[in-house]
Amino acid sequence: MKWLDEFIERKARAVAQQTSRRSALLRIGRVLVGTAFVLPVLPFDRSPRAQHGAVDDGKHDPLDPQRCEYWRYCALDGHLCTCCGGTITSCPPGTEPSSVTWIGTCHNPEDGKDYLVSYNDCCGSASCGRCFCNENEGERPGYRMGVHNDINWCMGNESSVYHCTVSVILGQSGSAGG
C-alpha cells in the first residue's frame, strides 16, 4: 500500500516546509500560528492519537488495550473505553452500559483460540471522543444486525448518547454457537 507511504511522506514534507518558511517567523509576533499541523480526525484513522489518547509511537501491540490493534478489538468501531476512564470490560464512571449489543469473533494470540466478544457501548454522558478505532472483522450490513457495527448500540438505553465501547468475552467461539 504505497499510497499510505506517500501520504506520510507528503505530510512530513509539508511540515518541513512550514518549518523553514520565512513567513512562519514573521508571524511569531502574533500568537501561535505556526502550530497548525492539524489534520482532521479521520473516520478511518485507527490511531489512538486521532482523537487524543495513548501516544501513537508506531507500536501495535496486540496485548495493549489502549490500542486499536488489541486482539479483542478486531471488530470494534468506536472509542476505546480504556482511554475514557473505563477498562476493557467496564464503562467509565458516569455512564451506563448498553442494554443491547452485537458480537464479534476475535483471535487471541496468547492462547491461539477464537473468542466471541460482545461490543457493548457505554451511554448517557457526552461522547468520549478519544482513541477512535474502526475494525471490521466479520462485520456485516444492517440486515445482519447482530454482527453490524455502523449503528449506535446505545439505541435501547434511556439516554442513547454514545460514549465509548467495551469488549466483553462471552466465551470461546469454537465450542458454541458457531
Added chain:
Amino acid sequence: MKWLDEFIERKARAVAQQTSRRSALLRIGRVLVGTAFVLPVLPFDRSPRAQHGAVDDGKHDPLDPQRCEYWRYCALDGHLCTCCGGTITSCPPGTEPSSVTWIGTCHNPEDGKDYLVSYNDCCGSASCGRCFCNENEGERPGYRMGVHNDINWCMGNESSVYHCTVSVILGQSGSAGG
C-alpha cells in the same frame, strides 16, 4: 519567540521519524494508521487550518478576510463567518445575527484610519467550527462588557447557540466616541 520555532521543528522531526519508522509499514495491512499527525485544535491557534478553513500557506494578508490577520479582525475571538457561508458583514444562511454585540477598534492599512468595528455573532445553528481566530487588541475583562470578547454575544438571542462572528464597521474611530 524562539519557543515557537522550536515547537515547529520538534513537530517536524516527530513526523519525519514516523515516516521512516519501520513499524508504520507493518501497520499498512490495516487501515490508515499512519495518517495520524493530528494535533489538537488549540484554543489559541489562529490559523484557519486549525478547524478547517482556508489553507494556511504561511501568508498573512491583512486584506484577506478568510485569515485571522485581516485588519478588521484585530479583536475577534471566534470563527470567521467568511469561512462559514457568510461574509465579512453577513451571517451564513440558516443563522441569526446577535441582538447584542461588542466593539473593537482596528487600524485599516489601506487608508491609515482607525475604525470602530462591531463583532456580532451569528447564532442559532450548530457551531461552525471553522477558521478560529483569537485577536484581542483593546480587549478588556468582563467588567468592561462592551469591549469583552470571552463571552457569547449570542446570549440575547432566542437561540444562543454560537455559530461564527462578523465584523461590521460602525464608523471611523477618531471622529466619534473616542
Added chain:
Amino acid sequence: MRATTILSGGLALLLGLGAARAELGPEKLTINPLKPATPHRIYLTDLVLGHVIDGRIHVIDGDSFDYLGLIPTGLFGLTALSNDSSEMYVATTYYTKRNRGDRFDLFEVYDTATLELEAEVEIPAKHAQALPYKGTLTSTSDGRFVLIQNSTPASSISIVDRPAEKFVAEIDTPGCWIMLPSASNARRFSTLCGDGTILTITLDETGKAASQQRSGKLFNAENDPLFVQAESIGDTYYFVSYEGMIHEINLGGETAVTEATWSLLDAADRDGHWKPGGYQLLALDAKAGRLYVGMHDEARDGSHKFPAKELWAFDINTKKRVQRIEGSNSIAMSLSDEDEPYLYVYDGMTTEFVKYETLPALKPVARSGPFGEFAGLIELH
C-alpha cells in the same frame, strides 16, 4: 488602548455614528443569501462521533469549494435530499435535557434554498441511530411518502406523508435493512433481508402497507453479502457484494427479481485480492452506461470499509472494465446530475473532495480543502 471609552452595550451607544466622516461604513449587518444551487453543490453528512450530539450536513460549493453553510442534524441524524433536491430531510433524536431526560424523534424538512427549517413532524422515537447510509432515509418515487429506517434493534420503517406533514404508519421489517424505492411504482419499495431475500412492500394511498412480498434467496448474506448502498436505472438496482459481484435486481414488481450477476474481477484481480470497499462505494451513470466502484487490493476479512486505492469504471452493457485509476482514498462518491457528469469523491484520509471528469474517462481535475470530521455520505444537488 483605543476602545475603552465605549461602555457596556456599545452598539446602542454607537448607532449615531452613521454621520461620522468615515471612509468606510457604517455598514449594515445582514444574512447572506445562499448562492443558488448548481449540480455541483455538495451535501456532506457528518456524524461527528467525538461530539455525537452535534452532527451536521456541510453544504459546499463543488466548483469553488467554498463552504456555503450547514444544517444541524443532532444525534445520529439520518439525512436525504428530496427527489427534486429542493428540500433536505433529517430524521433525528432529541432529549429534553440535551443528553438526558426524555427522548423524542423528529422528521425535519430544511429548505435547500435557504437552509431554514420548513417543517417538523414527530415520529416514533426509534429512528435508526446508524451511520447515514444512502437508503436509511428516502422517499417514494413521487415524493409523497418519506421512508425512515427504525431500529430498536428490531427493524421497522416509519412512513411520513410529506405533503400532509404527518406520520402515518410503521411497518415491521424484522431482519431487513435499507429502503430502495421503485421508480415505476410510486407506492412500492424494497428492503434487503438477512436471509438473502428481498422484501417488497407496496403501500396504499394512506401510506399503510397494502402488500408485502418476499423474494426467494437472491444473495448470500453469509458468505458474500451485498453492500447496502445501491444505485439504479429505472427499476433495476445495481448492488455490489463483498467479493466483487454485481447483482442487477429489478425492484419494480411485486417480488424482486435478479436480472444479471457478474464479477468485477478477472483472474489477475483475484490474485491481487482486489475487493470493493468504502461506505458509499458505487456510482452509476445511466446515460453513459458507466458504473464506478472503489476498490482496494490485499483485501482481507474486515477490509470492506477500506478507502479506494483505485476507482474502476465498467461499461454496464459489456460488463467489462474500461478504466482503472488512482482512487483518492475514496470512501464515498457521487455523480453530478448533468449530461456529462462529474464524479465527486470524498477522501477518507485527508477529508478532502476530489472532483473527476468522467467522460470520456475518469480524470481528477480539482481537489478541495478538508471538510468534516466523521463523514461518509455525499449527496449532490
Added chain:
Amino acid sequence: MRATTILSGGLALLLGLGAARAELGPEKLTINPLKPATPHRIYLTDLVLGHVIDGRIHVIDGDSFDYLGLIPTGLFGLTALSNDSSEMYVATTYYTKRNRGDRFDLFEVYDTATLELEAEVEIPAKHAQALPYKGTLTSTSDGRFVLIQNSTPASSISIVDRPAEKFVAEIDTPGCWIMLPSASNARRFSTLCGDGTILTITLDETGKAASQQRSGKLFNAENDPLFVQAESIGDTYYFVSYEGMIHEINLGGETAVTEATWSLLDAADRDGHWKPGGYQLLALDAKAGRLYVGMHDEARDGSHKFPAKELWAFDINTKKRVQRIEGSNSIAMSLSDEDEPYLYVYDGMTTEFVKYETLPALKPVARSGPFGEFAGLIELH
C-alpha cells in the same frame, strides 16, 4: 467469516455460553468505579467552541495522566468545585430542542466520587455564557450559597442555597464581573467593576443582599485593568494587572481595601516588554509565600492572553522574584493542595499538562499527552 451464525440480538442467544470450556470468560460487564481522588486529580473545563453545545470537564489523574472520565457541561457551562472538592458545580443552558426551542438554565451538582448527577436546580435563564474563568461560579466560604454570574449582557448574580437546592435571589451588579468570596465572613463576597471600584455584597441568612458597599477607585480599568483571576490568602486577594502590577486587596470588610501594590517588573523586564498573560495566569502558595505568574516578552496591545514564555516565581513577603523558568506555554495553572505542592500548567499550544515541583524551586517533572480542545480552566481536587 466467523460470526455470522449469531443472529440479530446476539447477546440473548449467547447467554448460555458460561458453561463453555473457554480459557477466558465469560466476563461480566460493569461500571468502572472512579479511582479515589488524590490532590493530583485534575479537572479541565473544555468549552469545545467548535461543537459548543457539547462542553465537558475532563477528569484526569495528574500522576499517571490517565483519563478518568468526564462531566458534560453543555452550552457555555460554568464550572467550579465545591469548597471541599466533593462536588462539581455546573451552571449551563439547555434548549428544549437541542439548539432551538425554549431556553432554560440549570445549576447542577455532580458527585466527584462517582461523576454522577446528584442534584439540579432551575436558575434564571441568564447564566453568563462566558469562558469559564475562575470566579464566574463560586461558593460562599461556608459552602452554603452558590454564586452564579449572569449576563444578558447586563450583569447580575444568581444565588442558590446549596443545602436547600433552591434558587433564592438575584442581585443586580451592573458593570461588575466575577465573584470573590470573603474567607472570614461566610455571607460576603466582592466583584470587580468597570469604573475601577470593587463592590462588596453581604447576604442575609436567606441569601438576599443585606448590604452593598462600593469602594473608591482601586484600579485603573482603562489603562491598567486587573485580570479577573485572583488568588487569596485569607481575605487578601492577589490580583495582577495587564501591566504587571500586583494589587493586594482585602475583601473581608464591608468595603474593599488595598493593602499593597507592587510591580512584577524591573527595568530590564520593562525593556523586554515582559507582561503577564494567559487565562488562569496566577497561582499562590500561601504556606511557602510564593506567587507564580505566566509571563511573555515583546508584549503589545492584545497580547494579554498569550501563553507563558516563562513562569516567574515571587516571594510575596519580600515582593521579589526568586526564579524564572521556561513557561511551557502555560495558559492556565493550578497548585495542588498539599504541603509541598505541585504546579500543574496547561500548555495552550500542545494541550498537554506539565507538572512542576515547586519547592525549593520550580522544576518540570512530567508531561502528559494532549487533553481537551478549547480549554482554559484547571482545578485540582
